[in-house]
Amino acid sequence: MPREVRERQMCDAAVRVFARRGYSAASMDEIAELAGASKPLVYLYLNSKEDLFGTCIRREAEVLLAAVRAAARPEDPAERRLWNGLRAFFAHTAEHPEGWAVLSRQARSHGEPFAGVVAELREGVVDVIVGLIEEAAAVAPDAPPLDGREASGLAYALVGAAESLADRAIGAHGPDGLGGGAVPSAREAAETLMNVAWVGLENLVSGRRWPAVREVPSGG
Amino acid sequence: MPREVRERQMCDAAVRVFARRGYSAASMDEIAELAGASKPLVYLYLNSKEDLFGTCIRREAEVLLAAVRAAARPEDPAERRLWNGLRAFFAHTAEHPEGWAVLSRQARSHGEPFAGVVAELREGVVDVIVGLIEEAAAVAPDAPPLDGREASGLAYALVGAAESLADRAIGAHGPDGLGGGAVPSAREAAETLMNVAWVGLENLVSGRRWPAVREVPSGG
Numbered sequence: 001m002p003r004e005v006r007e008r009q010m011c012d013a014a015v016r017v018f019a020r021r022g023y024s025a026a027s028m029d030e031i032a033e034l035a036g037a038s039k040p041l042v043y044l045y046l047n048s049k050e051d052l053f054g055t056c057i058r059r060e061a062e063v064l065l066a067a068v069r070a071a072a073r074p075e076d077p078a079e080r081r082l083w084n085g086l087r088a089f090f091a092h093t094a095e096h097p098e099g100w101a102v103l104s105r106q107a108r109s110h111g112e113p114f115a116g117v118v119a120e121l122r123e124g125v126v127d128v129i130v131g132l133i134e135e136a137a138a139v140a141p142d143a144p145p146l147d148g149r150e151a152s153g154l155a156y157a158l159v160g161a162a163e164s165l166a167d168r169a170i171g172a173h174g175p176d177g178l179g180g181g182a183v184p185s186a187r188e189a190a191e192t193l194m195n196v197a198w199v200g201l202e203n204l205v206s207g208r209r210w211p212a213v214r215e216v217p218s219g220g
Numbered sequence: 221m222p223r224e225v226r227e228r229q230m231c232d233a234a235v236r237v238f239a240r241r242g243y244s245a246a247s248m249d250e251i252a253e254l255a256g257a258s259k260p261l262v263y264l265y266l267n268s269k270e271d272l273f274g275t276c277i278r279r280e281a282e283v284l285l286a287a288v289r290a291a292a293r294p295e296d297p298a299e300r301r302l303w304n305g306l307r308a309f310f311a312h313t314a315e316h317p318e319g320w321a322v323l324s325r326q327a328r329s330h331g332e333p334f335a336g337v338v339a340e341l342r343e344g345v346v347d348v349i350v351g352l353i354e355e356a357a358a359v360a361p362d363a364p365p366l367d368g369r370e371a372s373g374l375a376y377a378l379v380g381a382a383e384s385l386a387d388r389a390i391g392a393h394g395p396d397g398l399g400g401g402a403v404p405s406a407r408e409a410a411e412t413l414m415n416v417a418w419v420g421l422e423n424l425v426s427g428r429r430w431p432a433v434r435e436v437p438s439g440g
Contacts, residue, residue, distance in 0.1 A: 022331050024244050109329040111242050153412035156388050157381035164380020165373065192373035194430040200416030210414040 007045050010035045015056050019098035023053055023106050057107045057114055060099035061121040067092040068125070078132045078139075079198060085128070086193055089162060090169060090186035097170035104167055122159055129155035137205045146205070158197050165189040227265050230255045235276050239318035243273055243326050277327045277334055280319040281341040287312040288345070298352045298359075299418060305348070306413055309382060310389060310406035317390035324387055342379055349375035357425045366425070378417050385409040 013035035017026045028049055032039040046052045071088030072081040093100040107118045130151050137146040169189055233255035237246045248269055252259040266272040291308030292301040313320040327338045350371050357366040389409055 022329060025331070105329045109242060109325045111245070149408070150412065153385065153409065154416065156384050157412055157416060160384020160387075161377035161381040164376050164383065167380075168376050188369070189373065191430065192370065192377055196374065196377060196416045196420030198430050199419050210411065210418050 003045065006035075006037065006041070010037060010042055010046060010052070011056050011059055014052050015060065015098050015102055018053060018056060018106055019101040023110050028052075053106075053110070054114060054117070056102060057117050060096070060103050061117055063096075064089070064092055064099070064103070065121060065124060068128075072128070078135045082129075082132055082197065082201075083190065083194055086162065086190040086197075087186055090166060090189040093166040094169050094186050100166055100170055104163060125159055126152065126155045129158055133201055133205070136201055140205045143205050154200055157200075158193065161193055161196070162189075165192065223265065226255075226257065226261070230257060230262055230266060230272070231276050231279055234272050235280065235318050235322055238273060238276060238326055239321040243330050248272075273326075273330070274333060274337070276322060277337045280316070280323050281337055283316075284309070284312055284319070284323070285341060285344060288348075292348070298355045302349075302352055302417065302421075303410065303414055306382065306410040306417075307406055310386060310409040313386040314389050314406050320386055320390055324383060345379055346372065346375045349378055353421055353425070356421055360425045363425050374420055377420075378413065381413055381416070382409075385412065 010031065014026075014031045016034060017031045021027075021030075026049070028039055028042060031052070032042045035042065042052070046055060067088050068085050072085035074081075076084065103118055103121070107114045109115075133151045133154065134146060137143050137151075166189070169186070230251065234246075234251045236254060237251045241247075241250075246269070248259055248262060251272070252262045255262065262272070266275060287308050288305050292305035294301075296304065323338055323341070327334045329335075353371045353374065354366060357363050357371075386409070389406070
């Protein structure tokens with residue numbers, strides 16, 4: 001069997017074990033067994049549990065980003081790019097719940113270099129959304145100058161909202177972290193987010209704001 | 221010194237060390253030294269690193285929830301409750317960045333019973349937001365019947381957006397996880413969220429939806 005195929009099988013097994021046991025408790029014995037390989041071969045190919053974890057995180061981040069990028073085609077207008085990108089994000093995370101669990105729960109809490117991969121993935125997605133907002137602002141009639149801080153705040157809010165809905169869809173908010181059960185479809189999750197995101201984006205671009213901001217006393 | 225005071229000092233020290241090193245790498249030696257206590261006394265009072273971690277997580281979750289609850293006073297209308305609750309959330313997490321880092325990054329990835337405490341905290345906040353939505357729906361004129369799935373989807377989206385903005389405010393999206401730097405104020409973060417949240421909530425209650433949902437082909 002070619003080495004790439006073997007390595008992919010080992011990574012598949014490792015993602016499942018990391019998602020279920022957590023990084024610290026995951027054992028190379030279990031990963032090797034699940035991959036149908038000997039433990040020495042896993043070490044020979046992927047070096048160490050730490051390296052294997054890093055390889056898994058980078059792979060899961062790359063395939064997720066590739067799925068979103070393929071759906072958000074540059075020739076489409078911003079609104080359709082966001083809608084298609086969101087559906088691809090929720091479909092991919094629902095189809096790869098263990099990969100998403102590793103990115104969402106494990107990668108951020110075990111220091112560098114793992115947290116950096118996820119931070120980079122998130123920054124990449126935030127940049128894409130800021131680009132959508134700028135594009136929407138550029139074509140909006142009579143739009144006031146775009147406030148970069150507001151645009152980036154909205155982008156971070158959307159990314160967090162999408163992460164939370166993806167966690168919910170794989171049952172990750174439940175105590176066992178990989179629950180399943182009756183959860184919204186990818187389309188439903190994308191609709192929920194478009195209902196707030198696109199309206200928020202249109203408001204931002206047109207200069208409309210939540211009205212009470214100016215009514216409440218300042219400070220705090 | 222009374223035992224409660226000593227235990228509080230130990231917890232304060234533990235939260236700092238867990239936030240900076242992560243749960244696995246945190247050492248009881250460092251925690252004891254930072255607390256100005258002997259290691260045997262830390263073990264006598266708080267039993268084990270695992271128990272100490274659990275105590276810290278429960279304490280940080282309780283004080284955060286208490287701060288939000290105190291700000292979102294039941295006698296206020298839903299809109300003001302959300303605004304005040306959000307400002308309290310962002311102010312508290314910005315003032316206690318290490319407590320927030322432990323809740324947001326560490327608690328979810330080290331299995332039970334820790335993940336359960338955070339899941340319970342999140343469910344508690346989601347329930348509060350669903351309550352706000354129901355209240356807003358009850359007073360809205362000509363509102364169609366509220367869809368419970370949509371309300372809960374919006375609540376999860378808001379909670380995720382708030383978590384992401386709180387992470388950003390403490391610099392947690394950066395590679396070192398406790399960055400600092402130029403970040404939005406609590407008030408700015410709350411405004412960002414009200415701009416999308418309240419509009420989203422009003423749309424949900426009034427039955428308005430992102431228009432393109434009905435235009436795009438179904439499936440997916």
